[in-house]
Amino acid sequence: ADVLADFHGEMGGCDTCHVSKKGPTDDNLTHENAQCVSCHGDLNEIAAGEKDLKISPHKSHLIGEIACTSCHKGHEKSVAYCDACHSFDFDMPFGGKWERKFVPIDVQKDAQEKAIAAGPRETTDVVIIGSGGAGLAAAVSARDNGAKVILLEKEPVPGGNTKLAAGGMNAAETKPQAALGIKDKKEIMIQDTMKGGRNINDPELVKVLANNSSDSIDWLTAMGADMNDVGRMGGASVNRSHRPTGGAGVGAHVAQVLWDNAVKRGTDIRLNSRVVRVLKDDSGKVTGVLVEGKYTGYYVIKADAVVMATGGFAKNNDRVAKYDPKLKGFAATNHPGATGDGLDVAMQAGADTRDLEWVQAHPTLSPRGGVMVTEAVRGNGAILVNREGDRFVNEITTRDKASAAILKQKGASAFLVFDDSVRKSLKKIENYVHLGIVDEGKTPEELAKKIGVPGAELAKTIATYNGFVKSGKDTQFERPNLPRELGTAPYYAIEVKPAVHHSMGGVKIDTKTEVKAKDGHLIQGMYAAGEATGGVHGANRLGGNAISDIVTFGRIAGAEAAKYAKEH
Ligand code: FAD
Ligand code: MEZ
Secondary structure, three states: OHHHHHHHHHHHHHHOOOOOOOOOOOOOOHHHHHHHHHOOOOHHHHHOOOOOOOOOOOOOOOOOOHHHHOOOOOOOOOOOOHHHHHOOOOOOOOEEOOOOOOOOOOOOOOHHHHHHHHOOOOEEEEEEOOOOHHHHHHHHHHHHHHEEEEEEOOOOOOHHHHOOOOOOEEEEOOEEEEEEEEEEEEEEEEHHHHHOOOOOOOHHHHHHHHHHHHHHHHHHHHOOOOOOOOEEOOOOOOOOEEEEEOOOOOOHHHHHHHHHHHHHOEEEOOOOOOEEEEEOOOOEEEEEEEEOOOOOEEEEEEEEEEEEEOOOOEEEEEEHHHHHHOOOOOOOOOOOOOOOOHHHHHHHHOEEOOOOOOEEEEEEOOOOOOOEEEEEHHOOOOEOOOOOOOOOOOOOOOOHHHHHHOOOOOOOOEEEEEEEEHHOOOOHHHHHHOOOOOEOOHHHHHHHHHOOOHHHHEEEHHHHHHHHHHOOOOOOOOOOOOOOOOOOOOOOOOOOOOEEEEOEEEEEEEEOEEEEEOOOEEEEEEEEOHHEEOOOOOOOOOOOHHHHHHHHHHHHHHHHHHHHHHHH
C-alpha cells in the first residue's frame, strides 16, 4: 500500500471512507472524517494516548474541530499540516514532505466558464471569503443582522494568520485597562498608529480603528473572550495590548471565540473552498462568487454581498519580493494560505489597491523552530543582544527599526535574553520552551557560554540594563518601558532574526468597508476587512493593531453587507 486508500481498500473498498464510489460529497469531507473518527476516535481521544510524546501531533493550537483529512490523505501522500510552520519530524504513515505551490486564480479557464454558464448551485445573502478573524467577525455580525451567510475558506484548517497571533489586541479606554489603573486615550492610539505608519495611513480608517477598539473588546468579552491581561507593544506609548489572563496567545483564543459564535449562529462554513472570482452583473453590481471546491469542483454561489476577508500575502515570497526586493528569500511568520490570491480576486473584480509596497518584517522569528517569538516577550522585559553580548537597539521600537537593527548585527540575527521573572509573566513563553527553542543558564555567564557570546560582556550588559530599570531611564537606547530587572535565575535566550510578517497594503475601502474601484466609485455589494485591505496601518503596522483591525472592521463589514443584502 502506498497511500491510505490502498490500505483501507484492502479493508472494505471505497465505502469504507466515502458515501458512494463517486467520492466526496462535500468539501469539508464531513462523511469521510466521521469515518476516521468512528474507528480511531476523535483528536482528544488520540492525543490522550500520546502523553509520552514531547510534541503530540493531535494536540494543537488550531481552532475549530480539525479534520483528520487536513493531514491524512486518501489518494495522495499524507502531510503533517504542522510542518507548514514548524520543523517537526513526525513519523507519519504513508507520509510525504510538506510543500505548497501557489496556484494562480485563472488556471482551468474552461472549467471555470462552464461552471459560470451552468448558473448558481445555491443562493445566499452574504458570502464571506476567509475564515480568519476578519471573516469570522463578519460572519457573526452578518448573522446578528439577519443575513444568511456562507463562509468559504480555501485551507483545510480555519483561522488564517489570526490563529497564530500572539502578543495582543490594541484598544484604548477599555475596562481591562481601567481595572489595571492604565490611563489611555483613543486620541493617543490614533497618534501612535499614524506615527508608526509614517503618517501615510488613511486617517479616517485610523479613527474608526481607535474609536471602536474598546467596543470591540466589549463585543468579544460578551461572547466569552478573556482580554484581561494588558501589555505593551512596540511603538505604543501606553500599555494597551489586550490578551487572555496570564499572557496566553491572543489569536487562537479570539479565533476560537469567533468560530464558536459563528457556528452557534448557524453560519455555513466550508473548508477546502477557494474563491477564484467575484461575479458582477453588467451594471457592476456583485452577484456572487465562483468557488473552486477541492473535491466538488467549480460552482457558483449567488449572493447579494461579498466580504473579502482573505488576509495578506507574506507567505508568498515571489509576491513579497516583487513589492519589496530587499525581502527576497526571507522566511515568513505566516500560515501557508497567506499567498495573496484573494487580492488577485479583488483586483480582477475591479478593486483598487494601496500601499502594496509596504511589507513588514517581524524582528523575532526563531530560525531553530520556525516560529515567531512574540513582541510581548520584549514588552514584558526581554532585551536584545548581539554576538558581542551587547544591546544595540531600543527593544520596543517599531518593527521596521528593530528589524533593520538586527540585520546589521553579525550573523544578521540576535538573541532575546530574559530571566525567570519575564518567563513567569507571560504564559506564551511556555510554548517556546516546549518547542525546544530556548537556551537556559543558571547565570548570565552560563547562558552566554551556551549561545556563544562573551560571558563577562553579557553579565555587564544585564547589570547596566538593570541599572536603567532602577533609575527608570534607559540612557543608552531610550527604551520607554522598563518593566522589570533581569535578576531572577535561570536566564534564557532565544536566537531570533527578522521574517516577513504583514502586508500593510491591500484593497482600498471606505469607513464602511465598501470596496473602492480604480475610478473611485464604490463596487456595489463588495466589502473588505482585515489584512486584505490597505490604509489602516500606513507604511508600518504597530504590534497589536491587526487583531484590533480585524475585529472592528470585520464587525462593520458583516453588518454593512447584511444591511446591503436586505436592501437589494
Ligand atoms: P487571516 O487570519 O490570515 O485569514 C484570511 C483567510 O482567508 C485565511 O484563512 C486564508 O486561507 C483565506 N483565504 C485567502 N484567500 C482565499 C480565497 N481566495 N478563497 C478562500 N479563502 C481564502 N496581530 C496583532 O494585532 N497582534 C498579534 O499578537 C499578532 N501576532 C501575530 C503572530 C503571527 C505569527 C502572525 C503571522 C501574525 C500576527 N499578527 C498579530 C497579525 C494578525 O494575526 C493578522 O494580521 C490578522 O490575524 C489577519 O486576519 P485576517 O482575518 O485579515 O486574515
Ligand atoms: O501585532 C503583531 O503582529 C504582534 C503583536 C506580534 C507579536 O509579536 O506578538
